[in-house]
Amino acid sequence: MTAPVTVYVPRDSAALSVGADQVAKELERAAARVGRPIRLIRNGSRGMLWLEPLVEVVTERGRVGYGPVESSRVGDLVAAGLFDGADHDLCQGVVDQLPWLREQTRLCFARVGVTDPLSPEDYLAHGGLLGLRRALELPAADVVAEVTESGLRGRGGAGFPAGIKWKTVADTPGPLKFVCCNADEGDSGTFADRMLMEGDPFTLIEGMTIAARAVGAQEGYIYIRSEYPDAVRTMRRAIDVARAEGWLGADILGSGLRFDLFVRVGAGAYICGEETAMLESLEGKRGMVRAKPPIPAITGLFGKPTVVNNVLTLASVPAILADGAAAYRDLGVERSRGTQVFQLAGNIARGGIFETAFGMNLRELIHRYGGGTLSGRPVRAVQVGGPLGAYLPESGLDLPLEYEAFVAAGAMLGHGGIVVFDDTVDMAAMARFAMEFCAEESCGKCTPCRVGAVRGVEVIDRIVAGQDPDGNLALLNDLCELMTEGSLCAMGGLTPMPVRSALLHFPDDFTAR
Amino acid sequence: MDSPGASMAARVRALVAAHRGDRGALLPILHRIQAEFGYVDPDLVPLLAVELNLSRADVHGVITFYTDFRSGPAGRALVRLCRAEACQSVGAEQLVAHAEQVLGIKVGQTTPDGSVTLEQVFCLGNCALGPAGQINERVQGRLTPARLEALMVEAVHS
Ligand SMILES: Cc1cc2nc3c(=O)[nH]c(=O)nc-3n(C[C@H](O)[C@H](O)[C@H](O)COP(=O)(O)O)c2cc1C
Ligand code: SF4
Numbered sequence: 101m102t103a104p105v106t107v108y109v110p111r112d113s114a115a116l117s118v119g120a121d122q123v124a125k126e127l128e129r130a131a132a133r134v135g136r137p138i139r140l141i142r143n144g145s146r147g148m149l150w151l152e153p154l155v156e157v158v159t160e161r162g163r164v165g166y167g168p169v170e171s172s173r174v175g176d177l178v179a180a181g182l183f184d185g186a187d188h189d190l191c192q193g194v195v196d197q198l199p200w201l202r203e204q205t206r207l208c209f210a211r212v213g214v215t216d217p218l219s220p221e222d223y224l225a226h227g228g229l230l231g232l233r234r235a236l237e238l239p240a241a242d243v244v245a246e247v248t249e250s251g252l253r254g255r256g257g258a259g260f261p262a263g264i265k266w267k268t269v270a271d272t273p274g275p276l277k278f279v280c281c282n283a284d285e286g287d288s289g290t291f292a293d294r295m296l297m298e299g300d301p302f303t304l305i306e307g308m309t310i311a312a313r314a315v316g317a318q319e320g321y322i323y324i325r326s327e328y329p330d331a332v333r334t335m336r337r338a339i340d341v342a343r344a345e346g347w348l349g350a351d352i353l354g355s356g357l358r359f360d361l362f363v364r365v366g367a368g369a370y371i372c373g374e375e376t377a378m379l380e381s382l383e384g385k386r387g388m389v390r391a392k393p394p395i396p397a398i399t400g401l402f403g404k405p406t407v408v409n410n411v412l413t414l415a416s417v418p419a420i421l422a423d424g425a426a427a428y429r430d431l432g433v434e435r436s437r438g439t440q441v442f443q444l445a446g447n448i449a450r451g452g453i454f455e456t457a458f459g460m461n462l463r464e465l466i467h468r469y470g471g472g473t474l475s476g477r478p479v480r481a482v483q484v485g486g487p488l489g490a491y492l493p494e495s496g497l498d499l500p501l502e503y504e505a506f507v508a509a510g511a512m513l514g515h516g517g518i519v520v521f522d523d524t525v526d527m528a529a530m531a532r533f534a535m536e537f538c539a540e541e542s543c544g545k546c547t548p549c550r551v552g553a554v555r556g557v558e559v560i561d562r563i564v565a566g567q568d569p570d571g572n573l574a575l576l577n578d579l580c581e582l583m584t585e586g587s588l589c590a591m592g593g594l595t596p597m598p599v600r601s602a603l604l605h606f607p608d609d610f611t612a613r
Numbered sequence: 614m615d616s617p618g619a620s621m622a623a624r625v626r627a628l629v630a631a632h633r634g635d636r637g638a639l640l641p642i643l644h645r646i647q648a649e650f651g652y653v654d655p656d657l658v659p660l661l662a663v664e665l666n667l668s669r670a671d672v673h674g675v676i677t678f679y680t681d682f683r684s685g686p687a688g689r690a691l692v693r694l695c696r697a698e699a700c701q702s703v704g705a706e707q708l709v710a711h712a713e714q715v716l717g718i719k720v721g722q723t724t725p726d727g728s729v730t731l732e733q734v735f736c737l738g739n740c741a742l743g744p745a746g747q748i749n750e751r752v753q754g755r756l757t758p759a760r761l762e763a764l765m766v767e768a769v770h771s
């Protein structure tokens with residue numbers, strides 16, 4: 101009998117959303133029909149989402165990819181010799197050699213799409229646990245120092261240096277400390293946290309364990325939004341596997357380190373991505389933002405010293421420990437060091453994950469890699485950094501992807517989501533939506549945000565209806581000013597960013613029609 | 614109904630007991646209740662308050678803060694369409710309008726025959742394959758009016 105051929109079909113929910121399960125079923129059926137034994141592995145996604153479902157077949161040349169595969173075409177593909185990596189109009193060639201992947205620098209996403217997400221053997225075979233093993237050999241303070249020296253900044257939006265936060269927690273004495281992972285990922289245009297949790301959950305577990313080792317924490321929580329049921333399931337299963345392997349629990353890797361991890365699920369509130377609202381929610385309360393100080397690093401979950409970091413921040417840590425701070429620091433520009441996992445989304449021909457060192461030009465990323473719009477129409481506007489991020493006009497895309505350059509341009513990099521719009525977009529409608537979203541998702545604690553956003557919607561409606569446009573534009577500006585200055589958190593404080601950038605760059609859209 | 618059925622109350626007590634050792638157990642318990650019964654009966658508030666040693670106002674406040682927890686059952690097919698920016702850029706609003714038209718209901722409503730509940734959601738993490746939606750937990754991408762209708766029919770009859 102011939103040795104079984106190994107076939108990969110992603111289990112990532114983006115791949116499932118376009119039929120990956122049906123494709124997997126059809127492949128098994130077709131293999132049985134032609135009498136060809138196959139070993140089917142459900143991997144994460146490679147992040148080339150326009151090619152999903154992307155089927156990969158292991159050949160002597162490497163893993164040959166076919167995509168996007170519809171289940172109705174599986175029979176035809178198998179007849180054409182898919183199991184031997186034969187040519188076909190859907191054949192993309194050897195996946196690792198595709199320029200789109202080859203030209204990335206994948207540290208955080210090194211294993212996503214490559215391995216079986218829940219196989220501990222795969223994890224070890226692809227460099228898993230090297231970072232944790234090194235962290236266990238070093239004094240805790242040196243682990244913190246390594247992260248500080250790497251230049252790693254928080255990937256959740258604010259870009260706060262991770263090492264400084266860790267040092268505060270490490271220096272705050274206490275018998276009980278926590279590590280909390282913010283996996284609320286509510287920003288439109290972002291999906292990297294989800295793909296990492298579904299595609300390589302052990303990396304997040306390893307990163308959190310290193311954080312626990314560094315700061316002296318015993319318990320960790322991963323707060324995942326309820327919109328991500330697949331990520332919740334995968335993360336829970338991965339934690340069970342990790343416990344069974346001795347990667348979590350009372351004596352991690354025989355080092356004496358005790359750390360355990362739990363998944364908690366959000367319940368449909370965007371504001372719970374704000375770290376203090378997340379802590380309230382983890383405590384079983386309403387997700388109301390807390391006033392700072394005190395900061396979570398000192399008075400966090402249940403009042404204990406707590407590390408709160410985004411998924412990608414924590415998932416970047418294993419590589420930093422494994423390869424050393426210098427290797428990470430050597431990547432990137434200025435005060436943005438290492439790599440960022442960019443997410444190309446919206447009206448884009450080739451959307452997906454593009455992990456690269458900070459500094460790449462935004463226009464190049466959108467046009468050269470993203471292939472411009474999906475509709476084929478001209479790009480008109482791009483929103484970077486989620487619903488609280490600025491809208492940039494086509495003419496403003498020559499920006500290096502780097503924290504400070506974005507701030508200087510009146511924008512923000514945020515969680516690295518890039519949403520492209522073509523020339524059919526109505527920017528007054530997008531500005532209105534920003535206010536509407538804020539009104540909908542405000543926690544309600546402060547008036548400028550709670551009431552200001554509702555007023556904002558009304559004022560924009562009056563402007564586009566042509567009612568006293570000058571007076572109402574002035575009013576909108578005052579409102580934005582008030583929200584920026586008077587809000588407790590960035591929900592109310594940054595909602596003016598998309599609104600004002602839309603007004604600044606697309607004033608014609610706000611005239612009566 | 615002024616108090617939840619005896620069997621529901623007993624089951625809820627068991628769920629509370631199962632989460633007794635958890636920190637911040639209220640949210641996990643509410644999720645379990647909704648997973649089992651399809652909604653969180655407002656009449657459970659006093660019971661949860663007693664069992665968890667919280668005030669009724671606290672329990673009520675938590676349930677109403679989070680949009681996930683529904684006070685009554687949803688339709689056989691729960692259809693949630695994404696209306697966030699990335700999906701808007703590829704026609705989410707037109708898709709929502711189409712769904713409202715074919716179902717004869719507005720977002721937030723259930724068809725009179727109880728077959729479909731239509732809801733809006735802001736981002737499902739499928740922003741490169743929009744317009745996205747979620748039908749009974751399964752995320753769908755590249756939704757067209759025709760594909761959405763087919764999926765809804767399938768969900769109602771499954
Ligand atoms: C309204 C609002 C929503 C946020 N949503 C998220 C989120 O979904 N995920 C996240 O990691 N950070 C989010 N943040 C940022 C967090 O408050 C916090 O800065 C972050 O979790 C810290 O981790 P980091 O330093 O690793 O980025 C949000 C902030 C605000 C104001
Ligand atoms: S700005 Fe808005 S979301 Fe933030 S604390 Fe105030 S009311 Fe809550």
Ligand code: FES
Pocket residue numbers: 287288289290695696697698699700701735736737738739740743745
């Ligand atoms: S914006 Fe619709 S899935 Fe993210």
